[in-house]
Amino acid sequence: MSTSETDREAVDTGEEIMVATYRALSKHGYANLTMQAIADEFEKTKAVIHYHYDTKDDLLVAFLDYLLDRFTERLAVGEDADPNDRLDALVDELLLGLGDDEEATRSNHEFHAALLELRSQAPHNDAYRAQLTTNYELLVDMLTAVIDDGIEQGVFHDVDAEQTATLVLATMLGGRVHHITLDHENMAVEVRDALEAQVLRDLRVPERT
Amino acid sequence: MSTSETDREAVDTGEEIMVATYRALSKHGYANLTMQAIADEFEKTKAVIHYHYDTKDDLLVAFLDYLLDRFTERLAVGEDADPNDRLDALVDELLLGLGDDEEATRSNHEFHAALLELRSQAPHNDAYRAQLTTNYELLVDMLTAVIDDGIEQGVFHDVDAEQTATLVLATMLGGRVHHITLDHENMAVEVRDALEAQVLRDLRVPERT
Numbered sequence: 001m002s003t004s005e006t007d008r009e010a011v012d013t014g015e016e017i018m019v020a021t022y023r024a025l026s027k028h029g030y031a032n033l034t035m036q037a038i039a040d041e042f043e044k045t046k047a048v049i050h051y052h053y054d055t056k057d058d059l060l061v062a063f064l065d066y067l068l069d070r071f072t073e074r075l076a077v078g079e080d081a082d083p084n085d086r087l088d089a090l091v092d093e094l095l096l097g098l099g100d101d102e103e104a105t106r107s108n109h110e111f112h113a114a115l116l117e118l119r120s121q122a123p124h125n126d127a128y129r130a131q132l133t134t135n136y137e138l139l140v141d142m143l144t145a146v147i148d149d150g151i152e153q154g155v156f157h158d159v160d161a162e163q164t165a166t167l168v169l170a171t172m173l174g175g176r177v178h179h180i181t182l183d184h185e186n187m188a189v190e191v192r193d194a195l196e197a198q199v200l201r202d203l204r205v206p207e208r209t
Numbered sequence: 210m211s212t213s214e215t216d217r218e219a220v221d222t223g224e225e226i227m228v229a230t231y232r233a234l235s236k237h238g239y240a241n242l243t244m245q246a247i248a249d250e251f252e253k254t255k256a257v258i259h260y261h262y263d264t265k266d267d268l269l270v271a272f273l274d275y276l277l278d279r280f281t282e283r284l285a286v287g288e289d290a291d292p293n294d295r296l297d298a299l300v301d302e303l304l305l306g307l308g309d310d311e312e313a314t315r316s317n318h319e320f321h322a323a324l325l326e327l328r329s330q331a332p333h334n335d336a337y338r339a340q341l342t343t344n345y346e347l348l349v350d351m352l353t354a355v356i357d358d359g360i361e362q363g364v365f366h367d368v369d370a371e372q373t374a375t376l377v378l379a380t381m382l383g384g385r386v387h388h389i390t391l392d393h394e395n396m397a398v399e400v401r402d403a404l405e406a407q408v409l410r411d412l413r414v415p416e417r418t
Contacts, residue, residue: 124322171380174386181332
């Protein structure tokens with residue numbers, strides 16, 4: 001792959017559009033998102049966005065793919081770490097993903113609210129549904145691999161890894177949706193604790209001291 | 210409470226509006242739902258709907274409350290039944306709730322898609338969020354009571370009933386959302402099986418034969 005000036009610029013522009021989309025979604029929500037709102041968060045012109053993406057739907061499918069890339073990049077760090085730590089990192093990232101300060105938490109809440117609106121369009125939007133399915137399948141594979149590694153290394157009990165991954169992903173999605181759609185402040189933490197106590201604790205082989 | 214002709218008529222009209230709302234939501238989705246679309250599924254005039262509900266939001270909050278009533282009514286049958294059966298009925302109702310024939314399944318799928326759209330408005334709609342919170346809290350209470358009954362009767366192990374209920378409800382919501390937003394036909398069944406194998410089986414005390 002060439003790394004000419006032009007290629008690098010294209011990658012930078014692509015990344016900048018994605019960052020602008022993240023900001024615009026957090027600020028305006030999904031229903032009120034326009035190409036102009038994205039351009040307003042972007043240093044170049046709206047024409048540059050239109051050059052890369054024909055429609056808002058095309059851009060949002062690319063954005064879902066970008067989210068997946070970022071997620072896997074963040075978690076790829078330490079692939080040879082203890083499966084217990086990798087499992088915790090995955091669950092925390094998926095269920096909480098809350099910022100460290102109040103400002104970041106609020107912005108993250110708004111972003112997940114926008115993402116839920118986008119997801120709610122998937123039953124009738126084939127492109128969204130296809131990309132969400134790709135994302136889901138990659139997450140199941142990642143989580144299954146972590147559990148399988150743990151079983152192989154003797155730190156997890158011998159369970160059906162893919163079935164456990166299916167359960168964990170459903171629980172984390174439901175926990176996120178409950179967290180942002182109910183008046184129940186500590187929901188994400190409660191679901192995380194319940195998952196640990198009722199599912200993950202039984203998975204982990206106690207360390208002999 | 211009086212059961213005069215007028216009262217009964219009001220109850221019937223209320224019920225008819227709710228049934229019309231269910232049909233209109235399933236047919237048009239949330240975003241395209243209008244008072245007229247609801248009236249079209251209703252034998253009386255749109256004015257009758259407006260007499261009962263000032264706005265579409267008022268009507269939809271009442272509809273969420275109606276769904277909760279129907280749910281609790283269906284599950285109230287057999288409150289002295291075996292906690293194992295009551296738990297199964299609750300989980301099946303929440304996670305699958307699929308009709309017996311293809312037509313009913315498709316209509317149910319459309320309805321849950323519309324409900325997800327409505328839910329995705331809750332982060333910015335105080336009335337939806339308040340009603341969803343009421344519904345959630347009642348479901349947690351129902352599920353917690355079933356688990357506590359099972360523990361008391363010795364058919365369930367001694368677990369933190371409310372924590373288990375929190376986990377089960379998050380898993381079922383996530384499973385429903387995965388089911389309707391992904392190209393993954395048997396998702397609801399897979400999540401149901403995973404919940405049984407990884408959580409509920411450990412809860413149930415094996416029968417001595």
